[in-house]
Amino acid sequence: MDDLLLISFLIYIAGIVAILVLPKNMSAKIAGISGSVGSVALLSFALHSLFSKTIYTASLWMIPNIGYLSIRVDYLSAFFLIATAIVTLPASIFASTRVSYIKESNNSFLLVLFLSLIIFVILVLISSNIFLFLLVWEVMSILIYLLVNSGKSERAGYIMLAVGETGTLAIAIAFLLLATNAKTLSFEGLEASISSLSVGMQWSVFILSFLGFGIKGGLIPFNFWISRAYSVTPTAFIPFIAGATLNLGLYGIIRVNANFLPMSEVGFGVILLIVGSITALIGILYATIEDNFKTILAHSSIENAGIIITAFGASMIFLTSGHKVAASMALVASLYHLLNHSVFKTLLFMGAGVIEDESKTKSLDKLGGLLKRMPWTGFFVLIGVLSISAMPPFNGFVSEWLTLESLLRSVELASLGVKVSFIIAGVLLALTAGLTVTCFTRAFSMSFLGMARSKSIEKTKEVTKTTLAPMALLAIVAFLLGVLPTFVIPTIDRAVYPITSASATTALVPPFFNNQKVADKLPSGFVNDFHNIGAQVGKNTLYGRGVVVMHRGGKDNPVVFAMSTSYMLITFLILFGLTVGLVWLLVARKRTVVYKTRWDGGIKNLLPQMTYTASGFAQPVRVIFSTILRSNISNQKETASKHFRLSIKQERQEVHLIDRLVLYPLMNFAKKLSHLLAKMHSGKINTYASYAILTLLVFLGISFYM
Amino acid sequence: MSYWVKKGLKTGVVSTRYPKQEETASGITPGLPQITDNINSDDLISVCPTRAIHKTDEKLLLESSLCIHCYRCSRDTKEPLSWSEGFEWASFEKNSTPFSSTFGHSLHICVVDSGDCGACLNETKLLNSPLYNMHRLGFFITPSPRKADVLLVVGAVTQQMKGALLKAYEAMPTPKKVMAVGTCALSGGVFEGGFIAENGVSSILPVDITVPGCPPPPLAILHGLLSLAGRKNIKRGTK
Ligand code: SF4
Ligand code: SF4
Numbered sequence: 001m002d003d004l005l006l007i008s009f010l011i012y013i014a015g016i017v018a019i020l021v022l023p024k025n026m027s028a029k030i031a032g033i034s035g036s037v038g039s040v041a042l043l044s045f046a047l048h049s050l051f052s053k054t055i056y057t058a059s060l061w062m063i064p065n066i067g068y069l070s071i072r073v074d075y076l077s078a079f080f081l082i083a084t085a086i087v088t089l090p091a092s093i094f095a096s097t098r099v100s101y102i103k104e105s106n107n108s109f110l111l112v113l114f115l116s117l118i119i120f121v122i123l124v125l126i127s128s129n130i131f132l133f134l135l136v137w138e139v140m141s142i143l144i145y146l147l148v149n150s151g152k153s154e155r156a157g158y159i160m161l162a163v164g165e166t167g168t169l170a171i172a173i174a175f176l177l178l179a180t181n182a183k184t185l186s187f188e189g190l191e192a193s194i195s196s197l198s199v200g201m202q203w204s205v206f207i208l209s210f211l212g213f214g215i216k217g218g219l220i221p222f223n224f225w226i227s228r229a230y231s232v233t234p235t236a237f238i239p240f241i242a243g244a245t246l247n248l249g250l251y252g253i254i255r256v257n258a259n260f261l262p263m264s265e266v267g268f269g270v271i272l273l274i275v276g277s278i279t280a281l282i283g284i285l286y287a288t289i290e291d292n293f294k295t296i297l298a299h300s301s302i303e304n305a306g307i308i309i310t311a312f313g314a315s316m317i318f319l320t321s322g323h324k325v326a327a328s329m330a331l332v333a334s335l336y337h338l339l340n341h342s343v344f345k346t347l348l349f350m351g352a353g354v355i356e357d358e359s360k361t362k363s364l365d366k367l368g369g370l371l372k373r374m375p376w377t378g379f380f381v382l383i384g385v386l387s388i389s390a391m392p393p394f395n396g397f398v399s400e401w402l403t404l405e406s407l408l409r410s411v412e413l414a415s416l417g418v419k420v421s422f423i424i425a426g427v428l429l430a431l432t433a434g435l436t437v438t439c440f441t442r443a444f445s446m447s448f449l450g451m452a453r454s455k456s457i458e459k460t461k462e463v464t465k466t467t468l469a470p471m472a473l474l475a476i477v478a479f480l481l482g483v484l485p486t487f488v489i490p491t492i493d494r495a496v497y498p499i500t501s502a503s504a505t506t507a508l509v510p511p512f513f514n515n516q517k518v519a520d521k522l523p524s525g526f527v528n529d530f531h532n533i534g535a536q537v538g539k540n541t542l543y544g545r546g547v548v549v550m551h552r553g554g555k556d557n558p559v560v561f562a563m564s565t566s567y568m569l570i571t572f573l574i575l576f577g578l579t580v581g582l583v584w585l586l587v588a589r590k591r592t593v594v595y596k597t598r599w600d601g602g603i604k605n606l607l608p609q610m611t612y613t614a615s616g617f618a619q620p621v622r623v624i625f626s627t628i629l630r631s632n633i634s635n636q637k638e639t640a641s642k643h644f645r646l647s648i649k650q651e652r653q654e655v656h657l658i659d660r661l662v663l664y665p666l667m668n669f670a671k672k673l674s675h676l677l678a679k680m681h682s683g684k685i686n687t688y689a690s691y692a693i694l695t696l697l698v699f700l701g702i703s704f705y706m
Numbered sequence: 707m708s709y710w711v712k713k714g715l716k717t718g719v720v721s722t723r724y725p726k727q728e729e730t731a732s733g734i735t736p737g738l739p740q741i742t743d744n745i746n747s748d749d750l751i752s753v754c755p756t757r758a759i760h761k762t763d764e765k766l767l768l769e770s771s772l773c774i775h776c777y778r779c780s781r782d783t784k785e786p787l788s789w790s791e792g793f794e795w796a797s798f799e800k801n802s803t804p805f806s807s808t809f810g811h812s813l814h815i816c817v818v819d820s821g822d823c824g825a826c827l828n829e830t831k832l833l834n835s836p837l838y839n840m841h842r843l844g845f846f847i848t849p850s851p852r853k854a855d856v857l858l859v860v861g862a863v864t865q866q867m868k869g870a871l872l873k874a875y876e877a878m879p880t881p882k883k884v885m886a887v888g889t890c891a892l893s894g895g896v897f898e899g900g901f902i903a904e905n906g907v908s909s910i911l912p913v914d915i916t917v918p919g920c921p922p923p924p925l926a927i928l929h930g931l932l933s934l935a936g937r938k939n940i941k942r943g944t945k
Contacts, residue, residue: 599852599877602818602870 004045011038027108035092046081072128079495090470091240156228167215174208217249230298235353243346272313277428280306324502337399351381364614395481774920796930804936812844816854822861826888
């Protein structure tokens with residue numbers, strides 16, 4: 001089974017070679033096939049290594065003075081590989097069908113870049129040597145930049161590259177600090193020498209790596225590139241970039257904190273918790289008021305990264321204060337949400353991209369009425385929307401619920417300050433969850449429901465089956481991840497166990513459903529409590545550990561929770577059936593049914609501009625959060641003579657909070673600095689000569705004292 | 707700090723006791739002229755602006771559904787008509803019945819202004835005021851015809867409002883009744899035969915009960931509603 005990793009690499013490389021060699025009109029098909037087949041191999045490899053509990057390691061080649069460039073697939077890597085493979089499989093089929101929509105560029109070349117990006121994303125996840133990691137990280141950043149720009153030169157791409165490079169620099173310094181301490185470049189070496197890290201060193205490594213990986217992962221304060229870059233990326237590639245590469249930043253944060261730093265400082269966790277929850281709120285706030293579906297999704301990616309990091313921060317705090325099981329539960333929640341986010345965000349980006357391409361409009365205010373024209377796209381986007389808004393029985397519900405539940409476990413903690421930060425994070429996340437529903441109700445209803453608000457929509461048609469298939473696949477995965485949490489949690493738990501050295505499986509999914517022996521061991525009160533809510537239904541027939549996720553704490557910890565999305569689904573189905581049956585019963589009697597126009601207020605003919613617009617939908621949120629948003633509102637009045645108004649025009653401009661507080665001050669500072677430096681360039685040869693001499697003197701002085 | 711509780715207690719109940727008791731306060735109705743058999747003056751026909759006073763079979767008759775209380779027949783003639791002070795004017799159209807007792811306890815009313823001068827609507831609005839307080843009788847105004855039992859129409863049905871009125875009627879669930887309030891709604895009133903409006907609601911919808919008056923006082927409308935609910939026995943129309 002270990003060969004499968006190599007095989008998947010070979011398939012990707014074969015795809016690249018085939019695209020370069022074979023005629024151009026075949027390149028899309030080749031990319032689709034090699035991308036998806038390779039991902040199947042990758043998925044089976046990752047699942048196998050997670051289930052068979054084998055750590056796959058390999059040394060690639062020896063570089064003098066640096067050592068072996070080695071790769072390693074441990075459980076954490078395997079989990080991330082699963083998430084990547086689940087995204088890559090549909091995303092590469094999707095890319096192959098949509099690449100022809102990119103105009104004025106060499107499409108086969110873009111597909112080569114796309115396949116290489118897949119390879120490098122995998123390499124980032126499995127490299128276990130600082131040198132190799134930084135190398136593939138850098139190549140990956142450049143590949144993303146090339147795909148984002150796709151032959152055009154977009155300002156957004158440059159911003160992304162500039163910020164990304166800053167991040168890489170921070171990551172490199174953090175790793176070098178670790179390497180100086182461990183005197184080796186291999187990850188194993190870093191893990192072995194954790195104990196010799198001084199507190200100051202720990203803090204600098206933490207801050208630098210958090211900053212560097214946070215840029216990739218979309219955390220505040222350096223996430224201003226995400227919304228810019230995602231909204232200009234071609235539809236073909238954006239699902240993969242959003243679904244798979246954002247995870248890399250989060251992977252970095254989790255990897256560094258879990259493996260290379262001793263989890264002893266409670267401050268790290270608190271910082272993650274607070275930064276994560278604020279990121280989540282700011283992300284969803286701007287998602288709610290944006291007008292472009294892709295930008296909405298970009299802001300929502302920021303939000304979800306925030307949720308993931310919040311849960312991870314909670315896990316770290318639990319671990320530093322010795323609550324290992326709670327830590328595992330929070331980490332399971334975090335990774336579960338990461339997996340879910342990859343799935344539904346890829347799905348939604350496919351939908352948003354298709355909408356933008358087919359209707360040729362970017363503004364939600366001009367969309368509408370697409371459901372009649374693209375019913376299947378609408379259906380799959382609806383599933384994505386339900387998942388991301390945390391609606392059962394879809395996947396977002398499970399992980400957001402687990403995240404909030406694990407935050408509630410803070411009652412066990414001793415320190416009041418930490419508890420307060422948990423409460424703040426919990427409140428912010430709850431607010432975020434509420435806004436998410438608003439945001440995606442708006443995004444879906446304004447694009448698919450109501451009347452078409454522009455002419456180009458009239459001609460919009462449903463996309464081909466090959467474009468719909470990846471969306472269908474992801475929708476099914478989103479549904480399965482939602483109704484089978486009791487099977488997913490033990491799987492994720494395998495990746496969590498080495499980090500927290502405690503299993504969350506028994507705590508979250510007690511195994512007494514089909515296993516009488518275990519049930520006898522559990523306290524009878526516990527069994528009885530959950531027996532009443534149906535936790536043991538199907539214990540003789542169902543495979544696995546049952547279908548209820550639950551937890552009851554110890555004596556001093558009163559938090560009890562239980563939920564089962566599987567039952568919820570069954571209940572929903574029964575209720576739905578009953579409703580339909582009831583209606584049928586009532587209607588089956590002799591009734592006259594009259595079909596007339598719905599009551600519309602007696603309007604003569606409804607024009608699209610008379611209906612609710614996306615801007616109108618978001619207005620309450622804008623008003624409520626006006627202190628944070630601080631939009632620039634300019635009023636213009638046109639008057640004839642003094643008091644007779646001809647027109648009033650109001651314009652509103654949103655400047656993102658992060659732009660206002662971070663990006664623009666940074667830019668101003670850079671401008672001022674360059675002005676200062678420009679003064680040195682007087683143009684006189686004598687001055688330059690004196691600079692040279694001064695430099696020489698300074699260096700001589702330094703070398704004299706060294 | 708407001709003293710509305712104290713003020714309210716001090717004021718006491720101001721609502722009319724109608725329909726349990728007679729309401730005889732002055733000024734609650736504009737009244738209608740009355741024709742007695744011995745009056746037979748062609749002069750009256752010429753002063754009446756709406757042809758409410760007309761002659762059939764050599765007999766002078768008053769069609770109260772056309773009267774606009776202009777008082778010309780009681781002031782500007784040699785033979786002035788006497789004036790009656792009642793307000794129980796509502797009458798069912800032919801073949802129309804009140805709601806059955808199951809539906810008669812509480813009615814939800816959708817008011818449609820199909821182009822009135824404003825007065826009829828104002829009188830209807832007064833039903834909600836403390837003085838008439840129709841809630842005590844189980845009558846409620848609803849903005850949506852989907853929830854209404856009664857469609858209360860005021861105005862002469864202008865071309866612009868015709869579609870909306872029809873839509874509102876179609877949107878109502880059965881059993882439903884249409885109540886035409888005011889001379890305009892009954893026959894077109896002063897706009898009768900004009901190019902801008904229909905000649906009353908009955909030209910486009912099946913009207914169940916009519917309340918004459920220009921405008922009818924609130925108590926007349928209340929009387930109409932009570933009749934619709936089957937709580938007042940009234941004369942049947944012959945038209
Ligand atoms: S009050 Fe005016 S409208 Fe009524 S009957 Fe007399 S003259 Fe005619
Ligand atoms: S009946 Fe009289 S009061 Fe009512 S709308 Fe017509 S003109 Fe106005």
